[in-house]
Amino acid sequence: MSGGAGLRIEVQGLSCAGCAGRAERALSGVPGLSDISVNFANGQAHMVLHDARATDIARALRAANYPAREETISLTVSGLSCASCVARAEAALNALPAVLEARVNLANGTAYVRYLPGSTDAGVLVRALTEAGYPSRMKDDHGEDQAARRRAEIGQARRQVWTAGLLTLPVFALEMGSHVIPGMHALIMDTIGMTTSWLVQFVLTTLVLIWPGRQFYRLGVPALLKVAPDMNSLVALGASAAWAYSTVALFLPAFLPQGSSAVYFEAAAVIVTLILTGRWLEARAKGRTGAAIQRLIGLQPRTARVERKGNITDLPIEEVAVGDIIHLRPGEKVAIDGEVVEGSSYIDESMITGEPAPVAKGPSDAVVGGTVNGAGALSFRATAVGHDTVLAQIVSMIEEAQGAKLPVQALADRVVRIFVPVVIAIALLTVAVWLILGPQPVLTHALVAGVSVLIIACPCAMGLATPTSIMVGTGRAAELGVLFRKGEALQRLDEAQIVAFDKTGTLTRGKPEVTRISLAAEQTEDDILRLASAAQSKSEHPIARAIEDAAARRGVDIPQAKTFQAIAGHGIIAEVEGHALVIGSARLMTREAIETGALTDAAQSLAAAGQTAIYIAIDGKLAAVFGVADAVKPTSRAVIEALHAKGIKTAMITGDSTATAQSIAQELGIDHVEAEVLPDGKVAAVRALQERFGVLAFVGDGINDAPALAQADVGIAVGTGTDVAIEAADVVLMSGDLIGVVNALDLSHRTLRNIRQNLFWAFAYNAALIPVAAGVLYPATGTMLSPMLAAGAMALSSVFVLSNALRLKRLHPAMEGTA
CATH class of the missing domain: 2.70.150.10 (Calcium-transporting ATPase, cytoplasmic transduction domain A)
Structure with a gap:
């Protein structure tokens, strides 16, 4: 399907990569959606709508236990005079893809809109009504911006940690203190007694589970009942197993085998506290991953x-x-x-x-x-x-790029999809093996091993590995003037084998000047310039401006052209004061059967100097040849050298003559030249270079290079601060300086390396510690991994991945600007 509208919404209840995968699958079941991706790191879903409705999307996510965040706002609407106005206003709002419900009240001139925030906000709603003929403004926005929500999330996580910590501390002290503090066990026995100690632990641990820990049950149990367990399910199972075993040991010890009456209330409480602590640290770190966007928003x-x-x-x-x-x-x-x-x-x-x-x-x-x-x-x-606005476009581009899924994430997604069910199976197998082969007390050993496997294997780190690095990397790139419009460009750019450049306006300043005039007839230079500038006055080509500027500098009067015809890639034909003028390349002269031999030497001399020869014929006879030069940008040669230092080949694609192109290529040190390429031939030139060298990045000005930018594996548009919406490009350089190409490649390489580090850590962590949690070291060392240590390790793995991604915030540009 094609031609749909992009939509970005916010999804709630995502606690691990498995949740993101299940939310994606729920959305995939909605007819009329394509290109669906759910980002665990920023809690956003991206998709393309064809004929789906927001209500279908919200219903599918709600059924999957991952509801879309909704907002309701009130708009003051003017111009309403009858019921049909109300109907038209409501229709304008309901036509927006993210609107769930719109009601317009004629009596008080207010519109009440319920929608899915993300790519739609109050400004979009206001604009839709205004364009429908009913000017409006925001009356009461109940929504909060993303930074405020992130602060609220961090605050809530902090409160949960403090609550759980205060309740857990006495439990931990009563149970573990008896093992590590001399005389503590005897003191407890002589004062409150072991049964009372266990009762206190039971009460406090139960409070931990049903108060700050209730989120694990609220989200995990429904997922488990739907046979789609997630991270919350693992924590709920692990903590509940420890709590249930301990409760039986406390109140019904006769149901347990001889010697198995021990309690693990401290394990259940500490597991929840440590994982909540990990989530608090995650929330703080994830808040910093979006700092670049918040700084941009704060600029206005x-x-x-x-x-x-x-x-x-x-x-x-x-x-x-x-x-x-x-x-x-x-x-x-x-x-x-x-x-x-x-x-x-x-x-x-x-x-x-x-x-x-x-x-x-x-x-x-x-x-x-x-x-x-x-x-x-x-x-x-x-x-x-x-x-x-430009700032809004930049923010939107960054958010779109941050929501993308890179090919490198595909393996992690496949693993996460089956990971939690596999972990539960491993935990059950671990319990069975310990019950069959383990030493006494077998039930205790089986419980410790099973709970440890459940807790240590939560796949948070795998889900955070890629999106957090993308968020920080693309945000830092934006701060350096490099906009990744498409997240996939991060990986493709890192794989680039060759970078091809358009010449005019990219490698060169894009403002050519007339440097030499060679005459072939009786007319003076001023006469030729007078007629040529009149003919070029209706052309939009940079060379036309160069000829006009040359005429203006000499102060000649410029008549009006009677007729004008532009011939793409060749030049122009015009009539001025009764004279037929043909101005352009040697190809145009040949096409018009105009002899150029008289100025062949002059043209060759210009080409050898790296200048473009522009022929001027008047009434069918060659009159002059102009030398037009477009000076290269100061940083062009340094950029080419930097690319060569990275082992990347370079190419130039231009419509100039072979001699002129070769001269410029030699000056800059470019490896390959595709010269005399007509505008519609750039795509073929790019395709030929791809077939010869592999993954190709094409750098152009984003206007007449759109087809080539689209054909390239990565299209890099050299933009300006006021023109960033270059649809054909994957990457936009906000300044006209080509150092952005080197910086984009460097940022791509460093971000991908960071992602690979994160993925390696996440996979290695689980691969190494699941067997340890299952007790594989017990025969050799006689020790087992405590569920508390498993919870701490699991929380630290996610924090490690986030901290590693945040290192990208400190990246410096590979090349500094010359300005």
């Missing part, structure tokens, strides 16, 4: 100084509309995207582009919300608000 000020009806007032950013005039004082942040209408200043755009040098701004220049004004004062017209 909350208010703007808006001029309306001659008055300047501070308005909330949500109330700024397209077309509003906004006044910006020195040192202030730009409130929203716009176009300067008055004043001049320098704007610090480093937080968007990664470029440290401030950018001069004057009338007609674009400014981006979140950037910082310098010493000048500006007035600008708002051109984009809400989700349409």
Whole structure:
């Protein structure tokens, strides 16, 4: 299926990678959905809708015990005059893919909307109503932003840990203190007695399980009953087994074999406390993985100084509309995207582009919300608000990339899918083996081993291994001016064998200049420039601007062209003051049967110097050849050298003549050249390089290179701070500096290495410790792994993986900018 709408929603109740897999399978059963992925690390589900409804999605997730988070907001709606207005307003809201229910009240002019937050928010709802003809604004938003929810989650986890810890400490002291503190056992026996001690432990442990530990039962037991156990099921089974055995030993000791009456209340309580502690640490660490997005969101000020009806007032950013005039004082942040209408200043755009040098701004220049004004004062017209701003697009791109699943995660997903049932089977087998072959007291040994296997094998680390690294890596990349629009590009870029570059505007400045004019007829240079610039005035090609600039510098008057025809990849044909002009490449002259022999030497000389020869013919006869040069960017050669140092080959694809292309390639040290390539031939050139060298990354300006960007294994668009929505690209470089290519490759490599480290740790941890928990070392050492130590190790494994991923936040750019 194709042509669907992308949707991102938030899923609740995910406690391990197995949960994410089950949520994915639940969504896969909804007709009209494709490209489904559920991210355990950030609790989000990504999918493409074709003809599915939000209610179907919510119903499927609720049935799987992983409900989608819902929000309800109220909007004030104007323009409602009758019941049909209400129907149209409701239809506009219900047409949005994430809306569950929309009700519009004609009497009080209010719309009540229940929806699935994620890629839809209040701004989207407001825009839908306004575009339907019913201007609206947010009245009362009950939702919280992701950072606030994360803080609430951390706060709740902290409270649970403190509650469980305070209840567990006496249990631990009473039971374990008797084993490690001399005289403690005798003191207990002489004061409250062992039975009372066990009763106290029973009460406190029961409180731990039914109070802070109830979440494991609330989520784990239904999953177990549906024969789809998850991590919560493992914890619930392990803690319950220890508690149940101890309760029988306390109240019904006669039901246990002789010598088996021991209690493990401390194990049940400590298991829950340690795992809650691990979740608290996880929540704190996961909160830091999304710090880059929160910093970006925090760039935008909350208010703007808006001029309306001659008055300047501070308005909330949500109330700024397209077309509003906004006044910006020195040192202030730009409130929203716009176009300067008055004043001049320098704007610090480093937080968007990664470029440290401030950018001069004057009338007609674009400014981006979140950037910082310098010493000048500006007035600008708002051109984009809400989700349409550059900052919002950047945040959306990062979130989309962070929700992706990399191919490297496929193995982990397959393992996690069967992992929990296998662990339960191993735990049962362990108990059976100990009951059959174990020494006395066999029931005690069987219980300890079985519970340890259940607890130590929770697959949290495997589920966190990939998504946390992607979240931190792509967030750090954005801070360095590299936007991964598609998460899969992280892995494909790491596999790249060759990087191919477009020439004009990518390797070069993209602003060619006329450097030499060689004449073949009686006309003067000014005469030729006069007619040529008139012919080129209707062309959008950079070379046309170079000819116009040359004419302007000489101050010649430029007449109007009567007719104009652009011939893609060749040049133009025009009529100026009764003269027929043909301007373009040697191919165009050949096509038009115009003899070029008189200036062959001049053209060859230009090509040898790395300049493009542009022929000008007037009334069917060659008149001149212009030398046009496009200077290479200062960092281009350094970038090529850096790629070679990484063992990556380089190529250049250009429409220039072979001689010109070879000259530039030699200057930059490029390995392979595809020259004289017409615009529609770039895809074939990219395909040929892929077949020859393997995985290819193509770097272009994202405008006329869209087909080649799409054909490449990884398309890298050299963007600008004000143009980031380049749909054909997988990666967008926010600045025009090619050092972003090297930084993108380096970030990709380091992120993939981090993911592999995490996956290795997660797999190795379980592979090594499950046998230890089962008691494989007991015959040799006489010791078994305590369930408490198993719980601690399990919690630490997840914290280790998260901490390793967070190291990516400290990555420095592989190449620094030259600005």
